Amino acid sequence: MNQYVFVQSEAFESIEVLDLDPHVTPATLFDRCLSLVGHDTAYGLYLEDRDDVEGLDALAEIAAGMRLHLHRRRHLSVTVCYAGHQIQRDFRPGTTIRRVKRWAARLLSISVSDAAELMLQVEGSDQRPDEDIHIGTLTQDCGLKFDLVPSPRINGAQPDEAVLRRHLSEGRFIAGCQRRWTYHTLEWPHLFVSITARDGRRVGLKIDCSGYPNQPPTAVPWDQARRQPLSQNAWPKGGRVSLVFNPRWQSGTALYLPCDRTAIAGHGNWLHEHPSLIWDPKRGITQYLEAVHEVLQSHELIDEAA
Known part of the structure; x- marks a missing residue:
């Protein structure tokens, strides 16, 4: 195997x-x-x-x-600023954000309980990388500078976000990143991904994950480059594909899938007609992405170049 x-x-x-x-x-x-x-x-x-x-x-x-x-660099210089203090050391580019944070908390004498309420933010931005991200993904240069800031996941009491982030780090989701989808970013409660279609195009989605995982997500086709809803004339089309990606249904604010929060409302018959597509919190966000990917592999899909 x-x-x-x-x-x-x-x-x-x-x-x-x-x-x-x-x-x-x-x-x-x-x-x-x-x-x-x-x-x-x-x-x-x-x-x-x-x-x-x-x-x-x-x-x-x-x-x-x-x-x-x-x-392309053997070491990266990392600086962390917190409460008027500044510390620095070199790390390998494969070092995780988690390890950098632990080092900073130890050197700055931050207790374990206080450190749990903090996260690293790239200086001069609102970018707060997940803890399993390697620092080398954040720069092509030789250095990085972070601020240690309060975590909104703690003070905002959003366990649903914490569960989603954990699911995004699991093997099933990451394995899908190989050929089936691309993960762009998570700006809670919205997850931004692109699904690879049969003709090679990448169909962007903005997925609302509020209430995750107990509540199903709901998604709208998304233009990742322009950071806006995908123009309706660019939605995937053809047979079954047009049923799921239907801009005239709900004014184009959701996908017509049994695992979609908006679509399942009023469709009690789907519970026995499409049991494998009914939202399962244990399968999580990967179930939704797999369902969309399967639709976009249909031979009824009209090629983008057609």
């Missing part, structure tokens, strides 16, 4: 997933990773949260689920 390895990089919009032979060697893995950046030998490959110089070469075997990082 093949195994997945997850790769982050400054060069990627989202996590890349490699499907590997279980007996792959470190040299072959390195070559596969370099192929993601056009075999640019300026890139080095780093293990997540490891500082050792040997890195991949020191491994006896490649473990399933291993998390790696491709970057």
Whole structure:
């Protein structure tokens, strides 16, 4: 059985997933990773949260689920500011936000309970990276600067957001990022993704996840480049596809799917007609994305170029 390895990089919009032979060697893995950046030998490959110089070469075997990082710099200078204090040290680009935060909290003598209410924010922006993000994805330069700020997830009492973020870090979602969808960002309560259609186009979605996971999500087609609803003449079309992506239904504010919060209202018959598509909180957001992806693989889909 093949195994997945997850790769982050400054060069990627989202996590890349490699499907590997279980007996792959470190040299072959390195070559596969370099192929993601056009075999640019300026890139080095780093293990997540490891500082050792040997890195991949020191491994006896490649473990399933291993998390790696491709970057053109061996070290990044990281500065963290908090309450008038400023600390700095170098990290490998494969270092997670989680590890940087733990280091900062320890050095700044922040208690565990207080640290739980704080998160790192990129200085001069409102960007607050998830804790499993590698710092190398945030810059092509040699340094990063963060402010340690109060977490809205704690003071805002939004456990639904915390559950969604956990689901976004799980293997099923990340594996889907390989070919089926692209994760852009989470701006609570909205998740922004693009689903890959049969003809190769990427159909953007803005997904409202309020009440997650007990309440089903609901989505609207989205123009990620312009940060606005997708023009209705650009919606996917053709047979069943047009039933799900129907701009005339609910004024184009939702998808006509049994797992959609808006669509399920008034469709009690779907409970026995489409049981596999009824929202299941245990399957979570991946269920919704899989349902949309399946629709966009239909041979009834009219090619975008047609």
